[in-house]
Amino acid sequence: MSDIVVAPVPPVHTHRVRSESPMVRACLIGIxxxxxxxxxxxxxxxxxxxxxxxxxxxxxxxxxxxxxxAAIRLTxxxxxxxxxxxxxxxxxxxxxxxxxxxxxxxxxISLIDLPFSVSPVISGLVYVLLFGAQGYFGPWLKSHGVExxxxxxxxxxxxxxxxxxxxxxxxxxxxxxxxxxxxxAALTLGASGWQTFVKITLPNVKWSLLYGVLLCNARxxxxxxxxxxxxxxxxxxxxxxxxxxxxxxNEYMSAAAFAVASLLALLALVTLAVKTWLEWRFADExxxxxGH
Amino acid sequence: MLRxxPRYLVHLLALLAMAFCLAITMGAARAQTTLLNVSxxxxxxxxxxxxxxxxxxxxxxxxxxxxxRQSHGGSGSQARSVIDGLNADIVTLALSAxxxxxxxxxxxxxxxxxKRLPQNxxxxxxxxxxxxxxxxxxxxxxxxxxxxxxxxxITPNPKTSGGARWNYLAAWAFADKLxxxxxxxxxxxxxRLLNNVPILDTGARASTNTFTKRGIGDVLLSWENxxxxxxxxxxxxxxxxxxxxxxxxxxxxxxxxxxxxxxxxTRSAAQAYLEFLYTPKAQAIIAKNFYRPRDAQxxxxxxxxxxxxxELVNIDDAFGGWSKVQQAHFADGGIFDxxxxxxx
Numbered sequence: 001m002s003d004i005v006v007a008p009v010p011p012v013h014t015h016r017v018r019s020e021s022p023m024v025r026a027c028l029i030g031i032x033x034x035x036x037x038x039x040x041x042x043x044x045x046x047x048x049x050x051x052x053x054x055x056x057x058x059x060x061x062x063x064x065x066x067x068x069x070a071a072i073r074l075t076x077x078x079x080x081x082x083x084x085x086x087x088x089x090x091x092x093x094x095x096x097x098x099x100x101x102x103x104x105x106x107x108x109i110s111l112i113d114l115p116f117s118v119s120p121v122i123s124g125l126v127y128v129l130l131f132g133a134q135g136y137f138g139p140w141l142k143s144h145g146v147e148x149x150x151x152x153x154x155x156x157x158x159x160x161x162x163x164x165x166x167x168x169x170x171x172x173x174x175x176x177x178x179x180x181x182x183x184x185a186a187l188t189l190g191a192s193g194w195q196t197f198v199k200i201t202l203p204n205v206k207w208s209l210l211y212g213v214l215l216c217n218a219r220x221x222x223x224x225x226x227x228x229x230x231x232x233x234x235x236x237x238x239x240x241x242x243x244x245x246x247x248x249x250n251e252y253m254s255a256a257a258f259a260v261a262s263l264l265a266l267l268a269l270v271t272l273a274v275k276t277w278l279e280w281r282f283a284d285e286x287x288x289x290x291g292h
Numbered sequence: 293m294l295r296x297x298p299r300y301l302v303h304l305l306a307l308l309a310m311a312f313c314l315a316i317t318m319g320a321a322r323a324q325t326t327l328l329n330v331s332x333x334x335x336x337x338x339x340x341x342x343x344x345x346x347x348x349x350x351x352x353x354x355x356x357x358x359x360x361r362q363s364h365g366g367s368g369s370q371a372r373s374v375i376d377g378l379n380a381d382i383v384t385l386a387l388s389a390x391x392x393x394x395x396x397x398x399x400x401x402x403x404x405x406x407k408r409l410p411q412n413x414x415x416x417x418x419x420x421x422x423x424x425x426x427x428x429x430x431x432x433x434x435x436x437x438x439x440x441x442x443x444x445x446i447t448p449n450p451k452t453s454g455g456a457r458w459n460y461l462a463a464w465a466f467a468d469k470l471x472x473x474x475x476x477x478x479x480x481x482x483x484r485l486l487n488n489v490p491i492l493d494t495g496a497r498a499s500t501n502t503f504t505k506r507g508i509g510d511v512l513l514s515w516e517n518x519x520x521x522x523x524x525x526x527x528x529x530x531x532x533x534x535x536x537x538x539x540x541x542x543x544x545x546x547x548x549x550x551x552x553x554x555x556x557x558t559r560s561a562a563q564a565y566l567e568f569l570y571t572p573k574a575q576a577i578i579a580k581n582f583y584r585p586r587d588a589q590x591x592x593x594x595x596x597x598x599x600x601x602x603e604l605v606n607i608d609d610a611f612g613g614w615s616k617v618q619q620a621h622f623a624d625g626g627i628f629d630x631x632x633x634x635x636x
Contacts, residue, residue, distance in 0.1 A: 133377030133398065142377070150378045232378040233363045234328060247364070250497045251336050252525040 050258035062259035071244035090167025098175030124229025150232030158226035170212030330380035332367035333495035366495035367454030386454020389618040400551035414543035415569035422534040435466040446509035455496035483631035520582035
């Protein structure tokens with residue numbers, strides 16, 4: 001995590017005392033690298049190799065195909081709606097948990113974790129049971145012309161459900177370790193609650209916030225299970241990129257499936273790159289803030 | 293740095309605004325006439341061809357530009373989605389019990405929907421055959437080879453897949469004949485067959501992929517059309533088709549969902565679409581996609597010779613119709629649940 005304090009480099013003599021034999025070190029590094037290679041690099045390479053199996057031209061065509069574009073648009077749209085909502089929720093929840101004492105605080109923390117422990121399929125089915133035509137609110141929604149399940153709203157709801165721990169989970173521990181001192185100082189000096197939040201709290205936690213946003217975004221774009229249940233799989237209308245990839249693969253269009261998959265992987269890599277770049281660019285600032 | 297913070301909020305609001313604009317444009321795109329055809333798993337390629345042809349046909353007849361959207365999955369799960377509110381104008385499913393379920397649970401179409409179009413509302417038929425690996429290394433010939441120990445059979449789950457129900461009933465019909473309707477023996481036979489199945493996928497296409505791409509299993513019980521398509525996609529020399537001594541006449545039906553087409557104001561296009569399936573043009577496309585046409589008159593003879601002659605039992609004569617079969621075999625606690633004992 002970006003804000004974990006890196007231990008200062010120990011003096012040379014302690015280094016020698018703790019050091020394992022070169023053999024052990026080589027083994028450990030070797031195992032780690034082998035794991036990375038087999039489980040991460042190799043599959044990623046395969047995705048890109050398959051995507052370009054029929055050449056650049058075919059790759060571009062596969063990406064620009066109408067249904068693929070619709071899937072890309074839908075995925076980005078869902079992320080654009082779900083991520084900001086999660087930021088608002090995450091900041092509010094973290095604020096409440098870190099800065100105040102109240103009854104049921106532990107319950108709230110456990111509830112925030114719930115989507116991690118519930119299978120995504122179930123989170124999708126819950127919405128079908130609530131808002132589906134046979135569900136509790138289905139008939140009422142139908143009579144008012146509101147479509148939730150098998151439409152954009154359902155996909156956004158399901159995505160929100162599976163992604164909402166990410167921002168809160170990043171912020172809570174950080175805000176707890178920061179404590180209330182800075183805010184109290186600001187308030188004593190006459191700042192309003194909002195000013196304190198915007199000028200003190202937010203800047204203090206912005207790296208964890210950013211990290212949470214990136215994780216949340218990656219999951220929002222990549223979610224399959226929950227979205228599959230509420231999507232209805234209407235090609236070009238309610239298929240997000242992960243669903244579209246499965247459809248293409250099922251239709252014997254491997255190259256097209258992997259082309260879209262490579263794009264999704266690329267989005268994840270870009271996310272990672274942005275994070276690394278920001279950490280590098282603001283390394284001093286991060287170190288300074290973590291020092292608080 | 294401190295002064296720049298509110299800009300994050302500005303950006304956030306801008307993004308939200310953009311999202312809403314996009315959402316609105318997407319909503320507006322639905323304004324032109326759009327049909328949603330909710331279908332079962334193997335028909336993806338068939339309806340891609342049919343839709344292209346019907347769209348130009350409809351344009352020539354009415355001047356309207358039509359958009360046809362497709363949704364595919366296991367027949368049972370697709371029916372479930374329509375019951376849960378998936379706004380299908382047309383359903384083209386693997387068997388009539390699934391459309392019966394929609395009629396019964398939602399009342400969105402009449403119980404007698406199957407009488408509304410010719411030939412049980414089934415514009416084409418198909419049957420169930422075997423796909424084995426090249427050279428048939430396990431020496432499979434007929435249904436009774438599938439119950440032998442050590443044979444791995446791939447078929448989807450009858451609870452979610454229509455093709456799987458046809459597979460199951462074809463096996464049942466064979467055993468029925470073999471044991472002269474001795475139900476204890478028939479149950480035992482089909483139960484042993486099911487216990488040779490290592491993976492029950494949710495749809496026919498998933499099973500095909502399990503067999504062809506993941507390389508699991510010795511025999512794939514498959515729609516005839518799906519097996520031909522798999523052969524074509526795999527390039528000919530990896531698999532071969534085996535025709536069992538007896539199989540079942542599968543009649544995948546089509547229907548429009550009255551309540552939905554009336555709300556969507558798409559009845560005339562939906563009706564025309566279904567009728568189009570019976571035209572010579574569509575029948576030729578049907579045969580080209582390895583489904584058995586109802587009317588072979590205008591079909592390319594090359595497409596016809598591919599279909600092997602098989603003794604086919606009929607669901608009405610052999611089992612007393614789908615509603616009865618569905619209740620007895622596939623309902624919760626039915627014969628399938630009694631004889632399928634996974635993990636033993």
